[in-house]
Amino acid sequence: MKRRGMSAIAAVAVVAAALASTASAGLTVAAKTQAVSCKSTLKIGFTAPFTGGAGFLGNEQLSWAKYAVKTLAPKYGLKIKIITGDTPVELGPAIAQTVAQKFIADKTVVAVFGPSTSGNVVASSKAFFDAGLAHISASATRTALTKGLTKSATPAFFRVVPGDYIQGPHDAHFMIKKGAKNVVLFDFQEPYSQGLADAAQLVLKAKGVSTTRLSVANTVTDFSSFVTKVASDADFVFFPTQKPADAQNFAQQLIEQGKKAKVFGADGANDSTAFKVAGSFVSNFAPDISQFSYNKSIIDGWKKDNPKETLGSFGPPAYLAAQVALNAIKRACDQGGGSIKDRRDVVRNIKRILVKNSILGGIFRFSTKSNDPLNAGFYIFEIQRDGRYKLVG
Amino acid sequence: MDTFIQLTLNGLTLGSVYALIALGYSLVYGILKLLNFAHGDVFMVGTFIGFGAIQLLGGTVNPIVPVWTLLILITLAAMAGCAVLGVVIERFAYRPLRDAPRIAPLISALGVSFFIAYSMQLLFGSELRNYDTFSLDGGALYLEGFDIGNVRVPMIRIITIVSAFVMMILLWLLVSRTRVGKAMRATSFDREAAAMMGIDIDKVIVFAFVLGSALAGAAGVLFALRIPTYATIGFLIGLKGFTAAVIGGIGSIPGAMAGGLVLGFAESYAQGYISTRWSDLLVFVILILFLVFRPQGILGKADIRKV
Numbered sequence: 001m002k003r004r005g006m007s008a009i010a011a012v013a014v015v016a017a018a019l020a021s022t023a024s025a026g027l028t029v030a031a032k033t034q035a036v037s038c039k040s041t042l043k044i045g046f047t048a049p050f051t052g053g054a055g056f057l058g059n060e061q062l063s064w065a066k067y068a069v070k071t072l073a074p075k076y077g078l079k080i081k082i083i084t085g086d087t088p089v090e091l092g093p094a095i096a097q098t099v100a101q102k103f104i105a106d107k108t109v110v111a112v113f114g115p116s117t118s119g120n121v122v123a124s125s126k127a128f129f130d131a132g133l134a135h136i137s138a139s140a141t142r143t144a145l146t147k148g149l150t151k152s153a154t155p156a157f158f159r160v161v162p163g164d165y166i167q168g169p170h171d172a173h174f175m176i177k178k179g180a181k182n183v184v185l186f187d188f189q190e191p192y193s194q195g196l197a198d199a200a201q202l203v204l205k206a207k208g209v210s211t212t213r214l215s216v217a218n219t220v221t222d223f224s225s226f227v228t229k230v231a232s233d234a235d236f237v238f239f240p241t242q243k244p245a246d247a248q249n250f251a252q253q254l255i256e257q258g259k260k261a262k263v264f265g266a267d268g269a270n271d272s273t274a275f276k277v278a279g280s281f282v283s284n285f286a287p288d289i290s291q292f293s294y295n296k297s298i299i300d301g302w303k304k305d306n307p308k309e310t311l312g313s314f315g316p317p318a319y320l321a322a323q324v325a326l327n328a329i330k331r332a333c334d335q336g337g338g339s340i341k342d343r344r345d346v347v348r349n350i351k352r353i354l355v356k357n358s359i360l361g362g363i364f365r366f367s368t369k370s371n372d373p374l375n376a377g378f379y380i381f382e383i384q385r386d387g388r389y390k391l392v393g
Numbered sequence: 394m395d396t397f398i399q400l401t402l403n404g405l406t407l408g409s410v411y412a413l414i415a416l417g418y419s420l421v422y423g424i425l426k427l428l429n430f431a432h433g434d435v436f437m438v439g440t441f442i443g444f445g446a447i448q449l450l451g452g453t454v455n456p457i458v459p460v461w462t463l464l465i466l467i468t469l470a471a472m473a474g475c476a477v478l479g480v481v482i483e484r485f486a487y488r489p490l491r492d493a494p495r496i497a498p499l500i501s502a503l504g505v506s507f508f509i510a511y512s513m514q515l516l517f518g519s520e521l522r523n524y525d526t527f528s529l530d531g532g533a534l535y536l537e538g539f540d541i542g543n544v545r546v547p548m549i550r551i552i553t554i555v556s557a558f559v560m561m562i563l564l565w566l567l568v569s570r571t572r573v574g575k576a577m578r579a580t581s582f583d584r585e586a587a588a589m590m591g592i593d594i595d596k597v598i599v600f601a602f603v604l605g606s607a608l609a610g611a612a613g614v615l616f617a618l619r620i621p622t623y624a625t626i627g628f629l630i631g632l633k634g635f636t637a638a639v640i641g642g643i644g645s646i647p648g649a650m651a652g653g654l655v656l657g658f659a660e661s662y663a664q665g666y667i668s669t670r671w672s673d674l675l676v677f678v679i680l681i682l683f684l685v686f687r688p689q690g691i692l693g694k695a696d697i698r699k700v
Contacts, residue, residue, distance in 0.1 A: 225664030
């Protein structure tokens with residue numbers, strides 16, 4: 001009797017589980033196939049640090065993405081609203097997951113700009129992929145996001161700027177060209193700087209340059225002891241921080257201790273209002289976009305909307321990312337007969353986008369082998385006495 | 394040898410700041426037997442007041458006053474602002490709990506600490522604030538100074554170290570040579586007996602908070618002259634100041650000075666000779682070792698209990 005009773009309970013449990021599973025499967029399918037009319041206002045999520053040490057980056061990108069949406073969306077017959085999710089770098093990658101869930105839960109969000117940092121891509125790409133949301137970054141450069149046997153981002157992740165696999169070696173070759181014999185490389189115990197420092201160190205070592213690697217927690221602000229460890233004959237300190245104020249502080253402390261090494265910051269330090277020690281370098285994925293005549297009207301329009309802002313190098317890639325996303329959304333709308341039947345339709349269209357006169361120069365298209373831009377480059381700037389960033393490589 | 398001298402200089406600079414913070418802990422603990430864990434956040438507010446004062450004085454590129462006047466004014470502004478904050482904290486977070494069990498003001502102190510840190514973060518954001526002293530007088534504070542062997546001792550470090558020592562000496566003179574200092578010592582020794590002798594205990598306590606908080610404000614400016622600050626920096630720096638106070642002997646003014654310097658040197662040498670990653674770990678290992686083997690600290694007196 002007891003055995004029969006147990007069997008009955010087990011059977012009920014199995015049936016209940018099967019029903020629950022079917023119901024949840026149905027819900028998932030329903031969520032994925034819920035069509036969104038392209039005549040209604042569609043949303044694009046923007047996840048980036050808008051506050052904190054890297055807040056300048058997110059705000060610069062946002063101003064350009066907004067400008068792109070304002071000027072380009074009407075041309076495609078789209079009504080687009082950007083919604084933001086702040087991910088200060090000081091809070092680590094956990095906050096990126098929270099922001100991702102917020103975007104995923106909103107069925108009118110059809111694509112995402114960002115995440116802006118590699119660590120946040122790693123933290124949220126899987127969730128975006130499961131929800132079928134394309135996420136296009138204008139600044140996440142870690143190589144492993146798109147390359148290698150175990151990619152740390154999903155196929156729904158795209159970037160319009162090249163990764164560390166170009167930046168690290170490019171920076172290293174520049175230092176070698178400048179006669180570097182001894183280089184100290186820093187990482188900040190997080191993916192962005194570790195990837196860059198690894199890539200640069202590999203090239204430097206291969207070319208016979210003496211290298212020293214120092215690792216510092218992302219929360220450290222007093223670099224005195226680290227500066228003490230920099231050899232007096234070091235030529236460069238490769239310092240890929242995401243906080244330009246730290247690069248400034250480090251460069252000041254080098255001078256304070258009488259060290260002659262020049263600071264070489266990467267794109268994360270590229271902020272002329274915060275990092276301004278003359279003779280230092282930064283590298284970035286965008287050149288001076290004003291050199292391309294076809295950008296004049298875009299720059300003028302953006303400046304009109306943002307009269308207090310200066311033209312930096314984080315913003316233009318965000319414009320390009322928005323251009324790519326809007327193109328893909330338009331195509332998905334056309335294919336869906338005026339509605340986006342599944343967010344994955346946007347993902348599927350992104351790789352096919354071609355921009356003839358890219359704001360970053362030349363033709364933009366994605367590589368067929370990875371979700372990276374084809375033939376993209378990095379650019380090196382030297383900080384001048386008046387604080388200007390001059391393109392030198 | 395150069396590395397040793399440089400690390401010693403780093404330790405002395407850092408230790409001077411820790412010592413000023415530790416003095417605030419010791420002053421309050423000596424009188425109230427209260428661990429004021431909000432003290433680190435008062436320090437942080439001091440760094441922000443200094444930053445704001447610099448902006449009001451025209452910034453560092455083209456300040457509207459001479460460099461030395463600017464440095465003095467921002468320090469005084471931070472000291473005054475923090476002194477007021479200290480009084481407010483005492484009045485609203487500690488005084489109502491003065492007769493409560495000792496755990497209550499301790500929890501209140503932690504609450505005040507988080508309240509200040511996150512209020513500042515909400516008000517001013519979490520970005521780093523750099524005083525940009527490098528732009529003052531064409532970088533003179535970094536480029537001028539003197540050399541010990543091959544080691545540069547720049548003006549900015551001299552300012553930090555000398556100012557901290559001057560303030561420590563002034564405080565020591567105030568506590569040991571003045572009438573109000575005598576009242577503080579009497580209150581610290583036996584609060585009830587001091588009250589019976591006519592000392593206004595409330596005034597003494599408020600004065601201790603004013604002094605301690607003003608020193609934290611000064612420490613904040615001296616720290617932020619060289620290092621960027623942010624809204625939550627006070628927690629870790631405050632813990633280190635507390636550790637310095639324990640090492641020196643909490644409640645002892647010379648002890649707080651000694652503890653701050655010992656901690657600064659320990660951290661600097663650990664970063665230089667052991668590992669930069671392990672320096673914070675070492676700081677708190679030292680704290681545990683002192684608590685276990687010498688709870689009265691270097692210069693504190695052992696607690697004698699009569700049975």
